[in-house]
Amino acid sequence: MKTLVILGSTGSIGTNTLDIVNRFPEAFRVIGMTAGSNDELIEEQIRHFKPRVVALSNAAAAKRLRHRCGDVPVEILSGQEGLVQVASVSEAELVVSAIVGGAGLVPTLAAIRSGKHVALANKEPMVMAGQLMQSEARRLGVRIFPVDSEHSAIFQCLEGHRVEDVRRLILTASGGALWPLTKEQLHDVTPERALQHPNWKMGSKITIDSATLMNKGLEVVEARWLFDIPDPQIEVLVHRESIIHSLVEYEDRSMIAQLGLPDMRTPISYAMRYPERLPLNLPSLNLADIGLLSFCKPDHDRFPCLNLGYESLRIGGTMPAAMNAANEIAVDAFLNGGIRFTAIPDIIRSTMDAHHPVEVDTVESALEADRWAREKAESLVLSLAH
Ligand SMILES: NC(=O)c1ccc[n+]([C@@H]2O[C@H](COP(=O)([O-])OP(=O)(O)OC[C@H]3O[C@@H](n4cnc5c(N)ncnc54)[C@H](OP(=O)(O)O)[C@@H]3O)[C@@H](O)[C@H]2O)c1
Incomplete structure (x- = not known):
């Protein structure tokens, strides 16, 4: 029986994680869960999975949840402090980190610092402070198991091999919802169109990141720190x-x-039960039915965000954190109809150009760069708003 905390239980990764728990009730017990503000869904999850402690980052939603769950023996906390308490709860062995965005950094680091192994879906903290997270994990003997399908794949391809024998890591990219569009067509894309991912059903932020290829830029940085491989050895293949x-x-x-x-349940379950492979009873891949697989190079002209990921690594320090924060603001503005799709890379580029990076020697330096870049990107959004 493995005891779990799920950070972001109401999201796409969170609900897939709970689906696995549901299929293997003898293998897992949920001790804690967190969400942002979705008190309705987390109430259902509390009644079904019976965690001891829950936190919502939104204080008003936590208040509503306490009211809804008056008849259930569960402790309900709120704010970042509440998330940190749940992430470090003493009974948990593994924390599934599935909050979206930089909001996951402090709770995920708290999980590592309290000695929990981490199944990491939430890539943005690795982008903001990957070196720091890894050195803390090494110091404390904590393992970080990748959940992102690409990083889970690389983790599996590296097993039984010597890291010094690795020549290249090759991350594959679907190209997202807008790959076939011309530059002119990208200019007029609506959020609804950009959210139509061809292969994966995911949260809205990562789906837009897939469409801009920023997701792959973030994943290059994530791979750099997860596998301790220098970025010139990390390539992307569409x-x-x-x-x-x-x-x-x-x-x-x-x-x-x-x-x-x-199907994200495959990499999630591998991270949850490593090295065991759970009998998930999902459809098998039949290559004869598929027939052909296609490959091509990324198009940096139409999708400049991938190169921003490489550039942030070359510059180093707090630059990846600034890039990540600017991206979060720009994606949010696009989803809310405030800016065009093609303005997303412009806002990230201008924020990076204005950023003076410093070393990420403490989490505070990453958080300060995050705060600064959000403000900068918000002012750029206002100036560009159409
Ligand atoms: N979805 C995938 O297939 C996939 C694949 C690979 C990697 N990932 C990564 O996994 C992470 C989660 O992605 P997702 O698609 O599952 O996202 P999602 O569906 O949007 O879910 C996000 C989760 O985070 C919570 N949350 C949002 N803002 C928060 C805040 N400020 N403080 C605390 N909790 C907050 C949400 O709570 P509410 O529901 O209350 O808002 C929800 O539980 C991302 O970093 C993504 O890049 C996802």
Whole structure:
């Protein structure tokens, strides 16, 4: 029986995680859960999974939840402090980190610092402070298991091999909802159109990140710190079908790939039960039915965000944190109809140009860069609003 905390239980990764718990009730017990403000869904989850402690970042939603759950023996906390308390609750062995965005940094770091192993879906904290998170994890003997399908694939392709024999990590990219569009067509894209991902059903922020290819930029930074491989050895390959989840090339030019139908329950369950593979009873990948798989290079002209990810790593320090924060503000503005799709990379670019990076020697330096970049990007959104 593995005891779990799920940060972001009401989201796409969170609900998929709970689906796995539901299928294997003898393998997992949920001790704690958190969400932002969705008190309705988390009430259902509390009644079903019976966690001891829950936190909502939104204080008003936490108040509503206390009212709804008056008849249930559960402690309900609120705010960032509440999330941190749930992330570090003593009975939990594994924390599934599935909050969206930089809001997950402080709770995920708290989980590591209290000695919990982490199943990491929430990539933005790794972008903001990956080196710090890894050095804390190493110091405390904590393992960070990747949940992102690409990083789970690389993790699997690296097993049983020597890191010094790795020549390249190759992250595959679906290209997102807008890959076939011209630059002119991208200019007029609506949020509804950009949210139509061809292969994956995910939260709205990551779906827009997939459409801009910023998701791949964030994943390059995530891979840099998760696998301790320098960024010149990390490449991106567009593979529209999302069947090959990523590849590793070794010095002898042998390449190992991990394949599967796109279903996040596979990488989530692997991170939750490593090294065991749970009998998920999902449809099998049938390559004969698929017939052909396609590959091409990323198009940096139409989708400049991928290169911003590489650039942020080359500059280093707080630059990835600033890039991430500017992206969160720009994506939010696009989803709310405030800016055009093509303004997203412009806002990130201008924020990065104005940022003076410092070392990320403490979490506060990453958080300060995050605060600064959000303000900067918000002012750019206001100046660009159409
Ligand atoms: N979805 C996927 O298939 C997928 C794949 C790979 C990686 N990831 C990564 O996993 C993370 C989660 O993605 P998702 O698609 O599951 O997102 P999502 O569906 O939008 O869910 C986000 C979760 O975070 C909570 N949340 C939002 N803002 C918060 C805040 N300020 N403080 C505390 N909690 C907050 C939400 O609570 P409410 O419901 O109350 O708002 C929800 O539980 C992201 O970093 C994403 O890049 C996702």
